[in-house]
Amino acid sequence: MIDKTMTETKTTFNKVGYFGTLIKDKSALIGIVIAGAFLIWSLIQGILENLASYTGYSRLGYLLLPSNPFATNFSQRLAPPSFSSLSMVFGTNDLGESIVSRMLYAMPRDALVSVIVVFSAIVIGALLGIISGYRGGWLENIIMRITDAFLSIPALILVIAISIPLKAGFDAVIIALSIVWWPTYARFFRAQTLRVKEMDYVQAARINGVNPFNIFFKYLFLNSVDPIIAYAALDFGNVILTYSTLAFLGIGLTIPIPELGAMASTGLSYLPADWWYSLFPSITILIIVVGFVLVGDRYQDVINNRIDY
Amino acid sequence: MNTNLMIYIVRRAIYAFVTLIFIIVIVYFLIHIIAPSPYALAGIYAGSGHHTRAELNSIISKYHLNAPLYEQVLLYIGNILHGNLGYDPVYKIPEIDLIGRFLPRTLELVIPAILFSTLLGIITGAFGASHRRKIQDQGVKGTYLVTWASPPFFVAIVLQLFIAYDLGLLPATGIASSALTPPPDVTGFPLLNGIVAGNLGYTLSVIHHMILPALAIALLSFGVITRLTRSSMLDAMESDYFKLELMKGVERNKAIYGTALRNASIPIVTLLALTFGYAVAGAVVVEDIFDYHGMGWFIVQAIYSTDYIAILGTTIIIAISIILANLIADILYGVIDPRVRVR
Numbered sequence: 001m002i003d004k005t006m007t008e009t010k011t012t013f014n015k016v017g018y019f020g021t022l023i024k025d026k027s028a029l030i031g032i033v034i035a036g037a038f039l040i041w042s043l044i045q046g047i048l049e050n051l052a053s054y055t056g057y058s059r060l061g062y063l064l065l066p067s068n069p070f071a072t073n074f075s076q077r078l079a080p081p082s083f084s085s086l087s088m089v090f091g092t093n094d095l096g097e098s099i100v101s102r103m104l105y106a107m108p109r110d111a112l113v114s115v116i117v118v119f120s121a122i123v124i125g126a127l128l129g130i131i132s133g134y135r136g137g138w139l140e141n142i143i144m145r146i147t148d149a150f151l152s153i154p155a156l157i158l159v160i161a162i163s164i165p166l167k168a169g170f171d172a173v174i175i176a177l178s179i180v181w182w183p184t185y186a187r188f189f190r191a192q193t194l195r196v197k198e199m200d201y202v203q204a205a206r207i208n209g210v211n212p213f214n215i216f217f218k219y220l221f222l223n224s225v226d227p228i229i230a231y232a233a234l235d236f237g238n239v240i241l242t243y244s245t246l247a248f249l250g251i252g253l254t255i256p257i258p259e260l261g262a263m264a265s266t267g268l269s270y271l272p273a274d275w276w277y278s279l280f281p282s283i284t285i286l287i288i289v290v291g292f293v294l295v296g297d298r299y300q301d302v303i304n305n306r307i308d309y
Numbered sequence: 310m311n312t313n314l315m316i317y318i319v320r321r322a323i324y325a326f327v328t329l330i331f332i333i334v335i336v337y338f339l340i341h342i343i344a345p346s347p348y349a350l351a352g353i354y355a356g357s358g359h360h361t362r363a364e365l366n367s368i369i370s371k372y373h374l375n376a377p378l379y380e381q382v383l384l385y386i387g388n389i390l391h392g393n394l395g396y397d398p399v400y401k402i403p404e405i406d407l408i409g410r411f412l413p414r415t416l417e418l419v420i421p422a423i424l425f426s427t428l429l430g431i432i433t434g435a436f437g438a439s440h441r442r443k444i445q446d447q448g449v450k451g452t453y454l455v456t457w458a459s460p461p462f463f464v465a466i467v468l469q470l471f472i473a474y475d476l477g478l479l480p481a482t483g484i485a486s487s488a489l490t491p492p493p494d495v496t497g498f499p500l501l502n503g504i505v506a507g508n509l510g511y512t513l514s515v516i517h518h519m520i521l522p523a524l525a526i527a528l529l530s531f532g533v534i535t536r537l538t539r540s541s542m543l544d545a546m547e548s549d550y551f552k553l554e555l556m557k558g559v560e561r562n563k564a565i566y567g568t569a570l571r572n573a574s575i576p577i578v579t580l581l582a583l584t585f586g587y588a589v590a591g592a593v594v595v596e597d598i599f600d601y602h603g604m605g606w607f608i609v610q611a612i613y614s615t616d617y618i619a620i621l622g623t624t625i626i627i628a629i630s631i632i633l634a635n636l637i638a639d640i641l642y643g644v645i646d647p648r649v650r651v652r
Contacts, residue, residue, distance in 0.1 A: 149331035152635065153628045154590035160608065161336065161624045164617060165343045165353045179339070241460060245594060248462045249612055261460060268466050272474070282463040289458035297536075306540065 018226065021302050028298035034291025035236070039111055046108030062101065069101040069258055078274045091276035093267070099280055102258035109253070110260055110288070113174055114239040118232050120178040125185025126228075130220050132186070133193030143186070150183040156242055160251065168251045177239065188231065192224030226303055234296025237289035244285055260285050317643045317650040325636045332628045333386050336621070347374040356398050357615040371396075394622035399614050404622040407607070412626060413497035414484065415596070415603035418523055419588045426527035426584060430534025431574060437535065438542035439565045449539070453532035461591055465525040465598040472521060479521050482600035485514040522592075522599040529595075530587040534580060541576060545569040578642050582635040589627055 022028045045064065052061030062068050067087035073096035081091040087098040128147070132140035150158070159176040166172035196202060202219050210219075244261025246252050253259045260281050267278025300306075344350040351368040352360065369375055372395070373384055388394070394404035437449035456464060473481035484499050485491065491499070492506030500519070503512030545551055546569055554564040589605075596605035604623055611619035643650050 145327060145331050146335065148328050149335055149628075152328060152332065152586075152631045153624060154586045154631075156590040156593060157608070157624055157627055160612060161620050162339055162343070164612065164615060164620055165340060168612075237458060241458070244460045245462065248460070248594060249597075249609060251612065264460055265462055268462065271466065272470055278463070278466075282460055286455065286459045286463075290454055293454060293458055306543070 018299070018302050022295075022299060025298050025302075027294050031291045031294025031296075031298065034287060035233070035295055038107065038288050038291065041104070042108040042111030045104065046112065049105070049108060062105065065101040065104050067098045067101045069097060069105040070256070071098070072096050078270065078277070080274075081276050081280075090280040091274075093263075093277055094270065099263070099276065102263060103260060103281055103284055106258040106260050106263065109170070109257075110240050110243065113177070113243050114236045116174055117177045117181050117239045118235055121181040121185050121235075122228065122232060124178075124182040125187075126189050126221055126224075128182070129186040129189025129191075130193045130216060130224075133190040134197055134216070134220065140190075144190070147183040147186045150180060151187075153180075155180045156245060159242065159246065160249070163246070163251055170253050173243065173246055173252045177242065181239070184231070184235075185228065188228055189221075189224055192227070193220050196220055196223050227300070230296050230299035230303055232296070233299055234293050237292035237296075240285060240289055240292075313647075313650045314643060318640055321636055321639045321643075325632050329629060329632055330386065332632075333389060333625065334382060336624060337382055337385055340621075341378065350374050353617050354395075354398070356617060389625060394625065395618040397616065397618055399611075399616045399619070404618055407619065408604070408622055408626050409497065411602065411604045411607045412630075414499060414601070415589070415592055415605060416630075417498050417500055418519060418596070418601065418603060419526060419585070419592055421519070422523040422526035423530070423581065423584050423588050425523065426531035426588070427534055427577065427581065429527060430531040431538050431570070431577065433531070434535040434538025435542050435566060435570050435573075437539045438546065439562070441543065449535065453535045456528045457532035461529050461594045462598060464528055465522075465595045468521055468525050468528075469598060480514075480518050481521075484518055484601055485511060486518075489514055518601070522595050522601050525595045525599075526588050526591045529591040530584050533587065534577060534584065537580060538573060538577065541573040542569055545573045548572075575642075575646055578638055578645060581641075582631065582638040585634040586631050589631070 023032065048063055049061045052058050065087075066085070066089075073092070076092050076096040078094055079088065079092045079096070082088045087101055090099040090103070093099055093102070128143050132143040155177075158180045159173070162176035162179055163172040166175060197220065202215065205215055205219055243252065244264065247259055247261030248265035253262060264278050264281040264285060267274070267281065270277045340350065340353070344353050347369045348365055351365040351372075351374055354368050354372065355364060373381060376384070392405050394408065396402075397404045397407055400407055433449045433453065437446045440446045469481050472478050480486065485503075489511050492502045492508045492511055494502055495505050496502055500512065500515045503509075503515055542565075546565070550572075551564060551569050554568050555561065559568075592603065592605035593608050594605070595601070596603045597609040600606070604627070608620065608623050610616070611623070
């Protein structure tokens with residue numbers, strides 16, 4: 001039991017330490033600011049958009065935006081960026097809609113997709129990974145073969161194969177991404193469980209009759225969770241990239257609803273003359289993904305004691 | 310050959326085969342969950358547009374969609390192992406013939422791309438590590454971050470726009486110049502066809518057309534390798550044997566690019582298969598943009614025409630290629646590093 005308390009104290013100490021070290025690192029801090037701003041904006045704007053559709057008071061949906069993202073203005077078709085008004089800073093698209101407003105309006109959906117997919121991947125991955133690591137035997141064998149099978153097809157290809165018969169809409173993309181995204185997490189959790197389960201405090205808990213759910217959650221899940229968080233932070237970016245690639249291929253949301261990946265890819269046909277159409281959405285995706293990658297990357301370094309790398 | 314290595318190879322091969330069977334079963338079950346009734350499934354197989362009951366019935370009897378599920382799975386696995394991937398409703402020829410036409414072109418694009426991205430990744434990773442925390446290191450990090458985090462279609466289109474359209478250095482689309490008559494298709498690989506036929510003009514044209522798409526694929530996948538090389542190089546540079554080299558008076562650069570890099574690059578072999586997966590996924594977008602008629606282009610066409618037989622067939626074939634790549638990487642690893650054979 002002494003052993004257990006010592007480990008727990010050490011873990012808590014480390015957790016404060018991890019974040020403290022992380023926030024002092026310049027590139028991690030940039031990442032935290034970018035990713036944080038993206039998530040907070042998405043939350044606020046997402047709530048407003050939902051309120052707008054529930055109350056039918058559509059003005060709420062673009063209360064915080066420079067202009068109405070659906071307002072077409074044919075005299076302003078493909079207007080270049082200008083500082084004449086806030087809604088014009090990134091120019092307009094082929095319908096004269098403000099690109100900056102549409103981008104800000106689109107962000108909650110990118111955030112929603114990445115949050116749902118990463119969290120479902122963590123839940124499914126934790127369940128399968130911990131069970132197979134803890135139980136072992138034939139169950140482990142089968143779960144791990146399924147995991148390997150999933151890992152040997154690129155996620156993009158498998159998502160296409162699943163979402164086409166689902167009619168390739170927004171829900172289909174979320175379902176398909178969630179079906180294919182968990183295997184990396186299952187491997188992670190299994191490896192962590194194998195490492196942790198032999199430790200004295202887990203053995204002690206098992207002998208002392210701690211209920212299996214507690215062992216599962218408190219001892220195995222919470223002790224595996226740090227490297228997972230680091231990887232998940234990075235993975236948000238991967239989901240956003242895959243999601244925007246799907247939009248490029250015509251899978252996902254359909255035209256009137258703004259979507260970053262779809263805007264970037266529709267704008268491609270207006271390159272190079274009307275460069276702003278594709279450039280600003282693409283660069284926004286890039287910046288958001290860089291933010292998540294920086295956080296994940298540095299977090300992994302902190303955990304592995306490589307912060308001065 | 311030593312027995313340990315033989316046993317290791319056989320074990321990896323069996324394991325690869327089992328993984329393949331699992332993939333086929335999983336894909337099959339996923340489709341059946343989406344389309345539980347024979348008619349729904351027949352509708353998906355038939356593709357877009359309206360289909361009469363009679364058409365659907367003929368598809369049901371052709372693919373035995375009325376049979377019990379386990380029988381269908383066995384039939385499906387048997388068909389795939391015999392190279393029967395169904396009959397393409399759009400092109401009206403067997404799917405396997407279509408894939409046989411498009412797969413070699415993609416391999417011809419993806420394999421040089423992987424070799425280049427691995428090389429690029431190892432060099433930039435080692436360079437970054439040897440200048441750790443200096444401006445050069447930041448530059449390496451910045452470059453791979455940007456290429457990694459950009460939407461793949463954006464990287465491809467920027468390359469095409471600037472290098473092909475603006476500077477006119479390389480052709481923007483196609484596999485070879487359309488002005489040239491292609492040599493007889495002996496090998497399936499356009500490049501090899503040109504070489505076999507001794508047609509220098511055509512061969513050069515193929516190489517010309519390959520450079521940009523291959524570069525795009527390489528740029529999209531080299532970051533992973535840079536990142537791994539950099540951190541395993543830094544680990545190696547912390548090690549005692551590296552410090553010993555320095556103490557013995559070996560020049561720093563020689564110790565870094567000789568001793569440390571040699572040791573750090575062993576795990577990169579295991580990444581080859583992973584990079585292959587990235588590259589194939591990247592090829593979907595890149596081939597579409599460069600109008601390079603390989604597997605990736607074929608998949609995008611299949612999405613537009615909702616040709617599900619084609620999507621299913623390409624998915625299975627891509628899985629098989631990646632499993633084979635994994636097997637080759639495993640075997641290479643076993644040959645290089647004897648320790649893994651006894652695991």
